[in-house]
Amino acid sequence: MATTEERLTALETNEKNIFHRIDEIRKDVKDIHELTASVKLIAAETVSISQKVDKVDCRLQAVENKPGDDLRYYKRTVISCAITALVSGAIASVMTLILK
16 A cells, blocks of 8 residues: 555646646647637638629629620611611602602
8 A cells, every 4th residue: 555655746746747737738728719810810801802802703794794795886886877878878769759
């Protein structure tokens, strides 16, 4: 059997080990809190970047659609000019027949 002094020495050694482990756990918990704060910051930045990418995507789509819109505009203009020319020719022909 162990004497009281040996048991006390063993308990003191165990106590030192326990306090050392507690200090390590506190350090780990502090690191975890810092990591959590960093993850929250990264999440906020990711949301911000996502919003900016969405804005850029909208602007890019507008730029990509611009040539198509221009083509439609010029196509309408040419068709309008052609119709105007045909109608003007028809009116001129009718007026020529009437005035003869």
